[in-house]
Amino acid sequence: MLRVNRLGRTFFAEVVGLDLAKPLDEATFARVKQAHLEHGVLVFRDQRITPAQHIEFSARFGPLQIHPMSQFNLDGAPEILLVSNDTHPDGRPVGIADAGRYWHTDMSYMKEPALGSLLYARAVPAEGGDTLFCDMTAACRDLPDDMRAKLTRLKAVHHFASRWSRESAKYGVRPPQTKEEQDRNPPVEHPMIRTHPETGEPAIYAGGFAVRVQGVPEQESAEILDWVEKWVAQPKYVYRHRWRLHDLVFWDNRRVMHQATEYPVDQRRHMHRTTVKGNAPFGIRGQSPNSSAAKLTELGL
Ligand code: OGA
Numbered sequence: 001m002l003r004v005n006r007l008g009r010t011f012f013a014e015v016v017g018l019d020l021a022k023p024l025d026e027a028t029f030a031r032v033k034q035a036h037l038e039h040g041v042l043v044f045r046d047q048r049i050t051p052a053q054h055i056e057f058s059a060r061f062g063p064l065q066i067h068p069m070s071q072f073n074l075d076g077a078p079e080i081l082l083v084s085n086d087t088h089p090d091g092r093p094v095g096i097a098d099a100g101r102y103w104h105t106d107m108s109y110m111k112e113p114a115l116g117s118l119l120y121a122r123a124v125p126a127e128g129g130d131t132l133f134c135d136m137t138a139a140c141r142d143l144p145d146d147m148r149a150k151l152t153r154l155k156a157v158h159h160f161a162s163r164w165s166r167e168s169a170k171y172g173v174r175p176p177q178t179k180e181e182q183d184r185n186p187p188v189e190h191p192m193i194r195t196h197p198e199t200g201e202p203a204i205y206a207g208g209f210a211v212r213v214q215g216v217p218e219q220e221s222a223e224i225l226d227w228v229e230k231w232v233a234q235p236k237y238v239y240r241h242r243w244r245l246h247d248l249v250f251w252d253n254r255r256v257m258h259q260a261t262e263y264p265v266d267q268r269r270h271m272h273r274t275t276v277k278g279n280a281p282f283g284i285r286g287q288s289p290n291s292s293a294a295k296l297t298e299l300g301l
């Protein structure tokens with residue numbers, strides 16, 4: 001019997017009584033999908049799934065996205081991205097060891113970013129390596145009126161290569177991107193408040209791939225990004241997931257951001273991720289972001 005227990009204050013739930021190694025019937029699938037929309041993040045504990053089963057379950061939610069850093073995708077199943085600190089015999093990293101150590105929403109640097117990501121734990125450290133999640137719908141609902149008005153009309157530029165090079169410099173475990181890899185994902189713009197295409201709820205949309213607010217001076221852009229990050233990271237919006245072996249966590253990238261945390265370097269952490277493609281984000285109907293000078297002047301920006 002399938003049960004869904006909320007774990008966080010406003011979001012995040014545990015789904016009990018489901019074996020994802022077996023095909024789900026339509027009614028069960030519909031309940032899972034509904035729970036995902038309702039809670040934003042679902043954890044399924046103690047799952048023993050093969051890469052093929054992981055892919056099959058994920059693909060029921062939509063077409064899968066292949067991560068652009070192809071050397072970190074699983075051999076023979078590129079739909080699976082390896083988030084791992086394992087190394088090949090010659091010392092090359094098997095996966096992205098330092099993935100996502102900053103608030104972000106997956107693949108926001110694409111025109112059609114991820115709907116959701118499904119991360120499956122195949123080896124977890126004894127301590128550390130938790131993942132933090134924050135509820136951007138709740139954070140959006142509580143915005144002060146002036147900030148809501150401002151963010152509603154703004155767009156941010158998201159850019160993969162900028163973030164990648166910043167992280168390489170910080171931890172020293174990422175290979176630099178080739179020119180071809182950098183050019184594959186040119187900067188894109190997304191509204192800073194997006195409407196969830198299925199629930200209709202507005203949510204803040206920003207995170208670590210957002211490098212610049214469009215149409216405002218650089219100093220102000222930095223201040224806005226900084227303000228948003230502090231706002232959404234308030235403890236009341238955050239849930240910390242402590243991984244157990246064989247957890248599968250499925251989050252809604254349209255509603256939550258997430259952030260990886262560090263763990264001892266001499267311990268293994270090995271995760272498989274699939275990514276479901278979503279829609280091109282749109283703003284609030286009738287108030288869509290417009291970064292033209294006239295509009296910004298009208299807003300006093
Ligand atoms: C990811 C990610 C965080 C983690 O896989 O998209 O950000 O804790 N991972 O591994």
Ligand code: MN
Pocket residue numbers: 099100104105106258
């Ligand atoms: Mn991520």
